[in-house]
Amino acid sequence: MVMSLDILGDGFDLHCGGQDLRFPHHENERAQAVALGREFARHWMHNGFxxxxxxxxxxxxxxxxxxxxxxxxxxxxxxxxxxxxxxxxxxxxxxxxxxxxxxxRALAGLDAFGRRIVGLEPVEPDAAVLDQFRAAMDDDLDSPTAMALVFDTVRRANTALDSGDESAAGPLVAAVSAMLTAVGLRLVEADDVPEDVLAAVARLDAARADRDFSTADAIRAELQSSGWTVETTRDGTTVRR
Incomplete structure (x- = not known):
């Protein structure tokens, strides 16, 4: 209590701790502060084990x-x-x-999405999605509901991209980016793939475009033997660890 008031001052915003400290430890902290005539924490968050x-x-x-x-x-x-x-x-x-x-596995799906959206024109995020995200996080920090919204928005964006509707996908993509930034999750995008691997991916796609499938399959096998997961869609080939 003394350290909290000395370092943070009267009426600091948030005091956290494990559920086992709620009583008597934290109740006693507050009682001691009140006995000194000092305002203590305004909000308390007690985490599970x-x-x-x-x-x-x-x-x-x-x-x-x-x-x-x-x-x-x-x-x-x-x-x-x-x-x-x-x-x-x-x-x-x-x-x-x-x-x-x-x-x-969930992160791998998000990373695949991150690689897919490289090069899309930046637009304003979908306001309705961000409102739902804020509502979840404002509701006693309901991060599970917020993360479910992230994955649902990724699904909707992928559906729009599959149909070639970038105008519908753009705001959803921007909303996903904003939500992941808020929770501190960075996607592994193409820039994280070594140049020689990116060059091999380009050769693979070129071989497919020339209908040289034996060469494409050989490049795919070489990448896979080096520990890369290779995914090919109509939009091209992506790799991930």
């Missing part, structure tokens, strides 16, 4: 703690952020290999 695959609270005493540095050696760090965003902050957050792998 991080749990393992069996639903047990992670703690050093139980020996079931997953070290974040170890996790990001195996999984995309963004996958951990995705798991947190798809869980409400007041609910238990399950950290498991299955959950992180599922989050990685």
């Amino acid at each position: 991080v749990v393992d695959a069996e639903g047990e609270k992670m703690s050093k005493s139980l020996g079931n703690v997953s070290n974040l540095l170890d996790l990001i050696e195996v999984f995309d760090p963004r996958a951990y952020r995705m798991v947190l965003l798809q869980s409400h902050y007041r609910s238990p957050v399950s950290i498991s290999a299955d959950g992180l792998e599922a989050a990685g």
Whole structure:
């Protein structure tokens, strides 16, 4: 309490902590501040526990703690952020290999979308979509609903792009970009692919355009043997790890 008031001053906006600190720790903090005649936190947010695959609270005493540095050696760090965003902050957050792998697959879909929209003319984002996003985040930081909206908007944008309707897709694409920026998720776009791989993709598409499918298949196999996932649509070929 003393440090909070000294560093943040009277009436600071937000005090966070685990659910197990709500009583008596945080109630006592507030009582002490009031007894001093000082205004304390205006808002409180108490998060749920991080749990393992069996639903047990992670703690050093139980020996079931997953070290974040170890996790990001195996999984995309963004996958951990995705798991947190798809869980409400007041609910238990399950950290498991299955959950992180599922989050990685969701990110791969977003990355594919990011590569697909490279080169589209920038336009104003869809106002209705952003209003829904803000409403979800303003509703006790309902990030799961907000992320569901992100994926639904990606689906709608892809449908518009599939039909060649860039005028309909543009505002949706811009809304997706704004929402992902707000939650701190950066898409892996074409610029993250090495130049030699991009050159191979260009040769693959050129071979397909010339109907030289044996050459195209050989380039595809070479890329795949190097660990790249190769996806070809009528709009061309994209690669991702």
